[in-house]
Amino acid sequence: xxxxxxxxxxxxxxxxxxxxxxxxxxxxxxxxxxxxxxxxxxxxxxxxxxxxxxxxxxxxxxxxxxxxxxxxxxxxxxxxxxxxxxxxxxxxxxxxxxxxxxxxxxxxxxxxxxxxxxxxxxxxxxxxxxxxxxxxxxxxxxxxxxxxxxxxxxxxxxxxxxxxxxxxxxxxxxxxxxxxxxxxxxxxxxxxxxxxxxxxxxxxxxxxxxxxxxxxxxxxxxxxxxxxxxxxxxxxxxxxxxxxxxxxxxxxxxxxxxxxxxxxxxxxxxxxxxxxxxxxxxxxxxxxxxxxxxxxxxxxxxxxxxxxxxxxxxxxxxxxxxxxxxxxxxxxxxxxxxxxxxxxxxxxxxxxxxxxxxxxxxxxxxxxxxxxxxxxxxxxxxxxxxxxxxxxxxxxxxxxxxxxxxxxxxxxxxxxxxxxxxxxxxxxxxxxxxxxxxxxxxx
Amino acid sequence: xxxxxxxxxxxxxxxxxxxxxxxxxxxxxxxxxxxxxxxxxxxxxxxxxxxxxxxxxxxxxxxxxxxxxxxxxxxxxxxxxxxxxxxxxxxxxxxxxxxxxxxxxxxxxxxxxxxxxxxxxxxxxxxxxxxxxxxxxxxxxxxxxxxxxxxxxxxxxxxxxxxxxxxxxxxxxxxxxxxxxxxxxxxxxxxxxxxxxxxxxxxxxxxxxxxxxxxxxxxxxxxxxxxxxxxxxxxxxxxxxxxxxxxxxxxxxxxxxxxxxxxxxxxxxxxxxxxxxxxxxxxxxxxxxxxxxxxxxxxxxxxxxxxxxxxxxxxxxxxxxxxxxxxxxxx
Numbered sequence: 001x002x003x004x005x006x007x008x009x010x011x012x013x014x015x016x017x018x019x020x021x022x023x024x025x026x027x028x029x030x031x032x033x034x035x036x037x038x039x040x041x042x043x044x045x046x047x048x049x050x051x052x053x054x055x056x057x058x059x060x061x062x063x064x065x066x067x068x069x070x071x072x073x074x075x076x077x078x079x080x081x082x083x084x085x086x087x088x089x090x091x092x093x094x095x096x097x098x099x100x101x102x103x104x105x106x107x108x109x110x111x112x113x114x115x116x117x118x119x120x121x122x123x124x125x126x127x128x129x130x131x132x133x134x135x136x137x138x139x140x141x142x143x144x145x146x147x148x149x150x151x152x153x154x155x156x157x158x159x160x161x162x163x164x165x166x167x168x169x170x171x172x173x174x175x176x177x178x179x180x181x182x183x184x185x186x187x188x189x190x191x192x193x194x195x196x197x198x199x200x201x202x203x204x205x206x207x208x209x210x211x212x213x214x215x216x217x218x219x220x221x222x223x224x225x226x227x228x229x230x231x232x233x234x235x236x237x238x239x240x241x242x243x244x245x246x247x248x249x250x251x252x253x254x255x256x257x258x259x260x261x262x263x264x265x266x267x268x269x270x271x272x273x274x275x276x277x278x279x280x281x282x283x284x285x286x287x288x289x290x291x292x293x294x295x296x297x298x299x300x301x302x303x304x305x306x307x308x309x310x311x312x313x314x315x316x317x318x319x320x321x322x323x324x325x326x327x328x329x330x331x332x333x334x335x336x337x338x339x340x341x342x343x344x345x346x347x348x349x350x351x352x353x354x355x356x357x358x359x360x361x362x363x364x365x366x367x368x369x370x371x372x373x374x375x376x377x378x379x380x381x382x383x384x385x386x387x388x389x390x391x392x393x394x395x396x397x398x399x400x401x402x403x404x405x406x407x408x409x410x411x412x413x414x415x416x417x418x419x420x421x422x423x424x425x426x427x428x429x430x431x432x433x434x435x436x437x438x439x440x441x442x443x
Numbered sequence: 444x445x446x447x448x449x450x451x452x453x454x455x456x457x458x459x460x461x462x463x464x465x466x467x468x469x470x471x472x473x474x475x476x477x478x479x480x481x482x483x484x485x486x487x488x489x490x491x492x493x494x495x496x497x498x499x500x501x502x503x504x505x506x507x508x509x510x511x512x513x514x515x516x517x518x519x520x521x522x523x524x525x526x527x528x529x530x531x532x533x534x535x536x537x538x539x540x541x542x543x544x545x546x547x548x549x550x551x552x553x554x555x556x557x558x559x560x561x562x563x564x565x566x567x568x569x570x571x572x573x574x575x576x577x578x579x580x581x582x583x584x585x586x587x588x589x590x591x592x593x594x595x596x597x598x599x600x601x602x603x604x605x606x607x608x609x610x611x612x613x614x615x616x617x618x619x620x621x622x623x624x625x626x627x628x629x630x631x632x633x634x635x636x637x638x639x640x641x642x643x644x645x646x647x648x649x650x651x652x653x654x655x656x657x658x659x660x661x662x663x664x665x666x667x668x669x670x671x672x673x674x675x676x677x678x679x680x681x682x683x684x685x686x687x688x689x690x691x692x693x694x695x696x697x698x699x700x701x702x703x704x705x706x707x708x709x710x711x712x713x714x715x716x717x718x719x720x721x722x723x724x725x726x727x728x729x730x731x732x733x734x735x736x737x738x739x740x741x742x743x744x745x746x747x748x749x750x751x752x753x754x755x756x757x758x759x760x761x762x763x764x765x766x767x768x769x770x771x772x773x774x
Binding site for chain 2: 233299310
């Protein structure tokens, strides 16, 4: 860690970096770590030694994050690297994602758990296809905030005119793709301008530095504002194995609250069976709770002896989703082999995995026009709309409503590989025009 | 930016905190703090979720338990995940034969206390019967891979919990929470599965297994704060004590049967503690007067050297030492 002491009660903010190759992402992350005093002496020694061995005049901060041999050899980032740093105000988990098109799936990976995406562009090159793709990914995955860092501003002479031109274009593109909250900052990762400290070379920029902004941003909307959702992970029944005989007849349902708040006495429904009951107790190893909220891991006891198993969803009785076997969703296709109608896959949703068949490929997203184009199939890195039929019902909701109960994976039944990141319903609402909506809208 | 040197780590409660709202912000109204988990509670909840997922989706999980602080915390989380039922899997230790005796004693006492089954895969056995040979440099950490893989295959373990943390080392920063290994235990960093949201995909083909890392997102400081909050007991050598040591490669090594000083390496008695506990031959101690957990937290928060950089000779062998070992089946 670093020399900062963070109170143990600090909150975490999760961020992911994105951008095209050579935009300087690893350098920016290295700079963020270095200038926030999060790099320790031995790490810096190693990086300085390697930089010297390669005949570089200055220390290559990208070496702090590019940890794989191939990455250092080629000077690129291949896979997501997770870094941890803290300031006096906040702790951060940073997913440093690669920029190469073939590694887009890693950007999807990083963005899926992020509160903030920091997207880099090169001030000389402006917006590229990858920039639009990453903005679309951030919008699609409902990342709460996107910060576009206009990097290498030093190489355009710290020009306000160039920055404003790019900022306008980014804002317009982001709006077209439905990005919820987008901000821009002029930076130079190499020079350290506006990363941690505000730079004297951009007097025309009066906003916060990148780190100041990251310290201030509210984390993603707390799912405790949503209706109570609890995917059952496992049933806890110690029976004869209980080390304390008082728990021989214990029966509880363990899981992590996906959304909302639960209190003892709440009326709940178990899906997909539809059986109703009440919450008799909320247990943890540290004692009983009267209420719990997302994302706490707890064990629930119900008042009735009903059949509940892994994969079931316990939800508030007043406002529960309707289980369905027909799911329409937006998918980011992450596999080499294409997705075609008729493909048989596995679908993983919360704690359940079911067989699924692809009924139809509705279309794919054109990133230049932000519209859905007709398509027969989805290829690697495509983002598109599909209609799926499931072998058994799942209690899914629109991803726009709930990031937890609206997300799913498509998995290759043969080798177990992850094929797609899926979002139920109109995840990219902004990009879909009303006439694109099929008449039979299932969810 | 202001760096606060250290401040008192205040008493934390088990519940949510009301003191996490940011100071007056120019960007947004203060966040509602009444239903927001503190960092430690968030990490604990995430780890418990991962442990439960793996147990639910795999046939034969096992937890690697050495008695070191990270595996102790991981086991503590496993106990919490299944309470009031017992931990539903055995634990395994790959014993290099060069472990600190007090750590082995602690390992056995912990296993007994929790009523767990302990499997030991012994590097010494492999050396004795010729399946492995001693390295020229005397370090045995790289020799752990073969006994580990044999034990995984022999017991048909399909999920192996490890206490690796991403902040420990560059190659570990690239690890997924669930990391697929082929029948040779190999890790292919260029071909890792995307890992999305908190949906962990553990499907694998026969012969493959998965390494699961429930404390991936914890830092060294998180671990120590949690140890303090939960009153977790650790082997005594994590705290300052007097020990006969000698200096080699900038590290303080303990004088013992597996690490003898050369003539030009004078032996001195120093007050030291261990930041990591591994092989006696390649794990260095640090000078320290931190005799309790609060003092250790203060020390860790102020240190300028990483945990492994300060203490592990085996990671210094080459710039990509850890990556190379992981590719052939190391943790």
